[in-house]
Amino acid sequence: MTEVPASSRWETADIQVDGRDYRVHLGGPGGAGEVEASTGARIRLRRWRFDEHLRALDRHAWADGAGLQFDAGGFAQDVLRDSGVPDALFDELAPVALWWATGGAAPRGPEAEADGWVRAGAVRARLRPWTFSERAKALGSSMTSQPDGAKELSLERYLRAMLAASVVALEPPGVELAALDGASAALLLDAVVSLNDAGQRDEDATLKAADGEARALAQVTLRLCRALGWTPSQVWAAPAAEIDRLMVLLQLTEAPPPAPAPAARPPRLSEYPDAVVIQVEDG
Structure with a gap:
């Protein structure tokens, strides 16, 4: 935890998350933010990064018979621990931690552009849907066998494979996925998952x-x-x-199916050339 005095370089905003009011200060060095706790201290939230975002998703999101599950509380605690926030403030700051990790005050998106490009926070990305083969390979390489024989999906490996297949180009030139902040990563993931999800019709x-x-x-x-x-x-x-x-x-242009061949019947005895037929009559 880092407590810093108020400074004119910060932009102050009052926000509400899950029905709770917070005062936040944005625009700090390195993309940091601060939130005012009930103790009166300003708690520094450091820039949430791409790798931490994927690892936290891997720990706190999973699929079961009821569909995709997400432990929002556990994810928020990872965000707060990453910034050195003491455990005593976890319950109070969990909602604003989720807000911070998924974009904070950044413009919402992703925003679709022409020719397959999208704006995702600090970057632009050109996307394409991944192929059936790429998805099958990603799924196979993301499964881990458990001692009881069950298979467990590593969401981190699966999402990394999806991004690698679907992100064709990134701008500004030279930027890499690993260098993205968590907010941009969340927006980019949203765009890529939406592109590759056919939806339920x-x-x-x-x-x-x-x-x-x-x-x-x-x-x-x-x-x-x-x-x-x-x-x-x-x-x-x-x-x-x-x-x-x-x-x-x-129906008018397709060739009709061939007529079925007549069913063959077994030959009668009288049809054999060497057969002798004896007719027995009454009387």
């Missing part, structure tokens, strides 16, 4: 049901994807009237 829920409606949707979707070179999302987003027209065109 109604059609996805239909397909998961694996019933008659799901099979009908799958057949129509795959038929149009093969014919047009579209993705499923393009098919599902097309106007219904256009899909109807396309289905009529396909």
